[in-house]
Amino acid sequence: MILVDSHCHLDYPELQKDFPGVLSRARAAGVETMLAIGTRLSTFENVRKIAEATPDVFCTVGVHPHEAANESAAVDALLAHAAHPKIVGIGETGLDYYYEKSPREPQRENFRAHMRAAHAAGLPLVIHTRDADADTAEMLDWGAHELPGLTGVLHCFTSSLELARHALGLGYFISISGIVTFKNAEDLRRTVREIPLERLLVETDSPYLAPVPMRGKPCEPSYVVHTARCVAGLKNVTVDELGRATTENFHRLFARVPRPAARAA
Numbered sequence: 001m002i003l004v005d006s007h008c009h010l011d012y013p014e015l016q017k018d019f020p021g022v023l024s025r026a027r028a029a030g031v032e033t034m035l036a037i038g039t040r041l042s043t044f045e046n047v048r049k050i051a052e053a054t055p056d057v058f059c060t061v062g063v064h065p066h067e068a069a070n071e072s073a074a075v076d077a078l079l080a081h082a083a084h085p086k087i088v089g090i091g092e093t094g095l096d097y098y099y100e101k102s103p104r105e106p107q108r109e110n111f112r113a114h115m116r117a118a119h120a121a122g123l124p125l126v127i128h129t130r131d132a133d134a135d136t137a138e139m140l141d142w143g144a145h146e147l148p149g150l151t152g153v154l155h156c157f158t159s160s161l162e163l164a165r166h167a168l169g170l171g172y173f174i175s176i177s178g179i180v181t182f183k184n185a186e187d188l189r190r191t192v193r194e195i196p197l198e199r200l201l202v203e204t205d206s207p208y209l210a211p212v213p214m215r216g217k218p219c220e221p222s223y224v225v226h227t228a229r230c231v232a233g234l235k236n237v238t239v240d241e242l243g244r245a246t247t248e249n250f251h252r253l254f255a256r257v258p259r260p261a262a263r264a265a
Helices: 019-028 041-053 075-082 104-121 133-146 161-169 186-194 221-235 239-253 260-264
Strands: 003-008 031-036 057-061 087-096 125-130 152-154 173-176 200-202
Touching (some): 003 221, 003 239, 031 221, 057 075, 087 133, 087 152, 104 125, 152 161, 161 186, 200 221, 200 239, 221 239
Parallel strands (some): 003 031, 173 200
């Protein structure tokens, strides 16, 4: 089995406590690539250093919507980071109206800046959206009109089927986390059944959202296999087929990431 963990936070203390073990267990589970996500420019150096030191880890640069009140995402600053070969995407960015740890307007301003930077750099966006379907759809429409060719992924998707269809229609991918395995996630499972296999990714969002049967533990990239098994069942394919498809999707979207064979050359 081959898999990609398309969204994890490898710089967080829960994973840094035993980082060699985290990597070893991921590789043993068939996870051949991990995407470490930037959430703050002020701490991004930690994320970049992990990617630089680890052949199968790549990263993105961005400011999480929770941090929008504290950090402004300047296009020039994002682009300066994006020139690094280990940086393969812009984000995570987006809108979170559930926690609203930052006011909505700074979230929207940062989202637009990330979109402009991603378009200028020719890199995909990593989008967080929660309880903000209408405004997220409006932002995606703005990007499609103002920044032709912009694409990306709606990560840890838990929103409506309508938003999924809207994003898919604009060329975006949808990433599924361990939430899909939760008992109360039947709406999400129905949505996953509707998403074309060629537009799906899987992720852990480590160290959060450990899937069944690992609930209650800090999540780590090796656990993506449990999410993959659930999604494979929903799509009526084998786990190997799901792994191959989502890995190919990842490389189509994050085209800067070299294939494993090229890394070893």
